[in-house]
Amino acid sequence: xxxxxxxxxxxxxxxxxxxxxxxxxxxxxxxxxxxxxxxxxxxxxxxxxxxxxxxxxxxxxxxxxxxxxxxxxxxxxxxxxxxxxxxxxxxxxxxxxxxxxxxxxxxxxxxxxxxxxxxxxxxxxxxxxxxxxxxxxxxxxxxxxxxxxxxxxxxxxxxxxxxxxxxxxxxxxxxxxxxxxxxxxxxxxxxxxxxxxxxxxxxxxxxxxxxxxxxxxxxxxxxxxxxxxxxxxxxxxxxxxxxxxxxxxxxxxxxxxxxxxxxxxxxxxxxxxxxxxxxxxxxxxxxxxxxxxxxxxxxxxxxxxxxxxxxxxxxxxxxxxxxxxxxxxxxxxxxxxxxxxxxxxxxxxxxxxxxxxxxxxxxxxxxxxxxxxxxxxxxxxxxxxxxxxxxxxxxxxxxxxxxxxxxxxxxxxxxxxx
Amino acid sequence: xxxxxxxxxxxxxxxxxxxxxxxxxxxxxxxxxxxxxxxxxxxxxxxxxxxxxxxxxxxxxxxxxxxxxxxxxxxxxxxxxxxxxxxxxxxxxxxxxxxxxxxxxxxxxxxxxxxxxxxxxxxxxxxxxxxxxxxxxxxxxxxxxxxxxxxxxxxxxxxxxxxxxxxxxxxxxxxxxxxxxxxxxxxxxxxxxxxxxxxxxxxxxxxxxxxxxxxxxxxxxxxxxxxxxxxxxxxxxxxxxxxxxxxxxxxxxxxxxxxxxxxxxxxxxxxxxxxxxxxxxxxxxxxxxxxxxxxxxxxxxxxxxxxxxxxxxxxxxxxxxxxxxxxxxxxxxxxxxxxxxxxxxxxxxxxxxxxxxxxxxxxxxxxxxxxxxxxxxxxxxxxxxxxxxxxxxxxxxxxxxxxxxxxxxxxxxxxxxx
Numbered sequence: 001x002x003x004x005x006x007x008x009x010x011x012x013x014x015x016x017x018x019x020x021x022x023x024x025x026x027x028x029x030x031x032x033x034x035x036x037x038x039x040x041x042x043x044x045x046x047x048x049x050x051x052x053x054x055x056x057x058x059x060x061x062x063x064x065x066x067x068x069x070x071x072x073x074x075x076x077x078x079x080x081x082x083x084x085x086x087x088x089x090x091x092x093x094x095x096x097x098x099x100x101x102x103x104x105x106x107x108x109x110x111x112x113x114x115x116x117x118x119x120x121x122x123x124x125x126x127x128x129x130x131x132x133x134x135x136x137x138x139x140x141x142x143x144x145x146x147x148x149x150x151x152x153x154x155x156x157x158x159x160x161x162x163x164x165x166x167x168x169x170x171x172x173x174x175x176x177x178x179x180x181x182x183x184x185x186x187x188x189x190x191x192x193x194x195x196x197x198x199x200x201x202x203x204x205x206x207x208x209x210x211x212x213x214x215x216x217x218x219x220x221x222x223x224x225x226x227x228x229x230x231x232x233x234x235x236x237x238x239x240x241x242x243x244x245x246x247x248x249x250x251x252x253x254x255x256x257x258x259x260x261x262x263x264x265x266x267x268x269x270x271x272x273x274x275x276x277x278x279x280x281x282x283x284x285x286x287x288x289x290x291x292x293x294x295x296x297x298x299x300x301x302x303x304x305x306x307x308x309x310x311x312x313x314x315x316x317x318x319x320x321x322x323x324x325x326x327x328x329x330x331x332x333x334x335x336x337x338x339x340x341x342x343x344x345x346x347x348x349x350x351x352x353x354x355x356x357x358x359x360x361x362x363x364x365x366x367x368x369x370x371x372x373x374x375x376x377x378x379x380x381x382x383x384x385x386x387x388x389x390x391x392x393x394x395x396x397x398x399x400x401x402x403x404x405x406x407x408x409x410x411x412x413x414x415x416x417x418x
Numbered sequence: 419x420x421x422x423x424x425x426x427x428x429x430x431x432x433x434x435x436x437x438x439x440x441x442x443x444x445x446x447x448x449x450x451x452x453x454x455x456x457x458x459x460x461x462x463x464x465x466x467x468x469x470x471x472x473x474x475x476x477x478x479x480x481x482x483x484x485x486x487x488x489x490x491x492x493x494x495x496x497x498x499x500x501x502x503x504x505x506x507x508x509x510x511x512x513x514x515x516x517x518x519x520x521x522x523x524x525x526x527x528x529x530x531x532x533x534x535x536x537x538x539x540x541x542x543x544x545x546x547x548x549x550x551x552x553x554x555x556x557x558x559x560x561x562x563x564x565x566x567x568x569x570x571x572x573x574x575x576x577x578x579x580x581x582x583x584x585x586x587x588x589x590x591x592x593x594x595x596x597x598x599x600x601x602x603x604x605x606x607x608x609x610x611x612x613x614x615x616x617x618x619x620x621x622x623x624x625x626x627x628x629x630x631x632x633x634x635x636x637x638x639x640x641x642x643x644x645x646x647x648x649x650x651x652x653x654x655x656x657x658x659x660x661x662x663x664x665x666x667x668x669x670x671x672x673x674x675x676x677x678x679x680x681x682x683x684x685x686x687x688x689x690x691x692x693x694x695x696x697x698x699x700x701x702x703x704x705x706x707x708x709x710x711x712x713x714x715x716x717x718x719x720x721x722x723x724x725x726x727x728x729x730x731x732x733x734x735x736x737x738x739x740x741x742x743x744x745x746x747x748x749x750x751x752x753x754x755x756x757x758x759x760x761x762x763x764x765x766x767x768x769x770x771x772x773x774x775x776x777x778x779x780x781x782x783x784x785x786x787x788x789x790x791x792x793x794x795x796x797x798x799x800x801x802x803x804x805x806x807x808x809x810x811x812x813x814x815x816x817x818x819x820x821x822x823x824x825x826x827x828x829x830x831x832x833x834x835x836x
Contacts, residue, residue: 003600003601003603003604004600004604005604006607007603016628020624024596028596029600047631047632057631058631058634059627059628059631062627062628062631063627127751128755128777130754130755131751131752131754131755132750132751133731133751135732136731136732136736136737137734137735137736138736138738139672139736140628141646141651141670141672142670142672142737142738143738145653145669145670145738145739145740145741146739146741147741148740148741148742148743148745148746149581149582149583150666150668150670150740150741151582151665151666151740151741151743152582152583152743153571153579153580153581153582153583154572155576155579156665158573159644159653159655160653160666160668160740161579161644161653162646162653162670163567163571163581163582163583163585164567164569164570164571164581164626164639164641164642165567165570165571165622165625166625166627166628167581167583167589167625169628170625170627171592171625172775174589174592174593174596175442175592175775175776176776177596178446178592178595178596178599178776179446179776179778181596181599181600181603182421182422182447182599182780183421183778183780184603185421185422185425185599185602185603185606186421186422186780188603188606189424194779194780195778196778197777197778198775198776198777199755199775201738201752202752202757202773202775203775204583205746205757205772205775206438206588206772206775207583207584207585207588207589208582208583208743208746208772209477209480209481209584209588210434210477210480210584210587211582211583211584211743212743213465213475213476213477214465215743215744216476216743217744217758217770218744219744220664220665220666220742220743220744220745221582221742221743222665223582225579226577226579228559228580235563235568235577235578235579235580237577246638247569247574247578247638247640248568248569248578248638250568250577250578251563252559252560252563252568252580254557254559313551314553316555317555318554318556318557318560319554319560320556320560320561320563320564321563321564322563322566322568322569322578323563323564323565323568323569324566324569324638324639325566325569325570325626325629325630325633325634325638325639326633326635326636326637326638327566327638328565328566328623328626329635332549332550333545333549333550333551334549334619334620336548336550337546337548337549337617337620339620339623340635352634352635354623354624354627357590357593357616357617357621357624358593358594358596358597358614358616359546359614359616359617360597360601360612360613360614360615361612362597362600362604362612
């Protein structure tokens with residue numbers, strides 16, 4: 001039983017920023033009802049091309065497991081009314097549509113909170129709801145550039161780089177999930193809801209509070225390349241593991257304090273390096289950084305990245321080899337921790353997903369993402385008391401349901417129904 | 419009044435991963451009592467050198483505002499007993515000490531939950547509590563390397579880069595804050611606590627679920643350099659704004675769909691480019707990527723980064739100039755949104771902090787970070803009913819308090835006391 005058992009979420013999110021938020025709520029036990037247009041969350045179309053058997057794509061599966069899908073055509077009067085009729089049955093409404101979309105659908109906070117004063121109404125917008133850029137379109141990379149992440153990533157004398165990880169999307173999703181859960185605590189206590197606003201640009205700045213702090217508010221923080229701050233802390237090249245060089249044959253070693261440096265010298269079996277006057281204090285290690293880098297790199301180049309970590313990790317030196325995304329599936333540590341999990345999907349069969357990093361009793365078992373339209377009848381019947389005939393009428397009029405819904409047995413297609 | 423008003427947190431965190439978690443809880447209204455050793459959170463020593471007047475550093479201020487500081491010497495019997503006596507008065511215990519430290523102090527979950535069964539006991543560890551790497555030391559960059567972020571950041575034919583943002587620390591902190599708040603919901607309902615575990619390595623993988631998904635689980639995702647996926651989506655060079663070239667004179671432009679491409683051509687006043695057969699569909703834009711890049715770069719090089727954004731943003735093209743960390747303090751959009759806030763600090767005077775990205779009624783006003791030891795007497799008197807004489811005895815025996823506490827009027831040094 002999940003910690004958020006009982007929380008009901010009307011989930012009008014798409015792509016990643018919003019879906020990663022409701023994903024977390026679902027993993028913590030909330031009942032997340034994903035409201036999709038007849039064409040589906042556009043995130044269903046991201047990635048690998050649709051095959052003839054309509055199989056679901058990894059991108060969508062990664063952000064929508066443990067949810068239920070219903071399809072409402074909110075541009076039809078009856079479809080929109082169905083959504084409004086559902087509002088009293090839910091604790092949370094959350095959306096990350098583009099600027100102005102919710103207003104065009106007439107689903108503003110004032111209306112929905114008048115129907116259900118305890119509703120928590122959360123909005124994710126690229127640049128927020130106010131300010132000169134409020135109407136600009138925004139996606140992960142845009143939010144990252146606007147929060148400064150490019151400016152501190154890459155090599156000092158080369159172009160700014162985008163960090164690969166999607167911290168603009170999932171970083172905002174996490175913070176929104178926290179905001180919603182905190183507002184739910186308040187709702188439990190006071191019976192009142194509230195509006196929540198997250199700007200993706202601002203959400204990303206939460207990761208920008210440690211950079212080059214001597215310059216805080218006065219000068220731009222700099223890019224550092226493979227060196228990371230002072231002394232010997234850096235990314236070092238390693239011996240290829242296979243017959244060919246691999247772009248990730250590197251290891252990161254952290255060496256900030258003299259204690260770390262001594263541990264490193266001992267682990268490398270280079271006691272004389274620890275006694276070398278040039279490296280005897282942090283300032284010296286900064287001054288002679290290039291020579292020190294070369295000494296350590298000579299040692300790492302003679303070993304594979306996994307050998308280096310196996311030597312330095314147990315010796316107390318903070319260190320990790322540069323994991324590729326594939327190493328996340330195969331590394332013995334993550335395998336032992338059952339980090340990759342297999343779920344059974346009604347169309348795709350066995351699917352590999354990363355598990356929820358939160359480990360506690362209040363986390364529910366991982367289930368597959370829902371097929372489009374899989375729970376429309378079930379949810380509308382339960383929430384609104386609609387009978388089969390009425391559901392059929394609404395389907396025929398195009399107010400609910402989707403012609404793109406996969407044609408498989410409905411009984412097995414809802415989340416967790418297998 | 420904050421959403422988490424009433425939640426009480428025994429905060430044994432240090433540096434960033436743990437402190438960013440309790441920072442979020444404090445910003446949402448929890449009473450966060452930061453338990454420090456007599457030498458203080460080592461995070462107090464990160465950054466700018468201590469000046470004679472003992473002023474507080476930006477790093478510490480960025481992660482510890484709105485908290486109270488008490489000093490307990492947990493290596494003394496009386497100091498440890500004071501902590502155990504406090505446990506019944508709190509909802510949450512959270513720590514991110516190095517591997518084995520909490521065990522050495524004898525503060526394990528079994529003991530604390532036997533004192534207070536409703537206690538939520540959260541632990542952040544670099545590689546988690548189990549598995550072959552469980553005892554390895556870990557900091558932000560180590561966790562990032564181990565989660566694969568380096569492998570997907572940088573240029574394809576050059577070394578892996580660390581993303582500048584501290585997603586290993588603050589990314590884990592956010593997820594822990596969510597886990598704690600969800601467990602608090604469960605505690606409100608059932609009266610029961612639970613243990614929470616977060617591995618920083620695993621927490622960072624939450625940002626790795628969108629990369630190169632055709633290769634998911636079968637091949638490593640690649641680095642892409644200044645190009646970002648398909649077609650014209652890339653970082654482009656701009657005309658310098660000042661007399662000298664600046665490393666951040668770049669703009670990011672997103673152009674994935676044909677609609678975005680048409681908007682881009684129109685905004686650039688290059689209608690003929692939209693009609694160019696080579697660029698007429700996404701496949702063509704991929705095939706002729708280099709030629710297309712040069713056409714767009716010729717246009718961006720004739721404009722400053724801010725001019726490009728001012729042209730493309732209103733035209734609906736997803737775009738942002740490459741903000742430096744300093745631009746976060748000065749950009750008109752963020753200024754209008756009052757993103758940078760000024761708080762009054764009892765020693766440092768006016769201090770600039772980034773605001774909580776979560777905007778809702780349940781967020782409390784920003785207050786300065788606490789001076790070391792500022793609330794020890796206040797908290798122990800209120801929680802344990804200790805009188806002045808007993809507090810003085812404990813101070814004299816070294817069980818509580820710190821000789822490093824700044825010598826200023828205590829009445830003004832607690833969080834929010836100015």
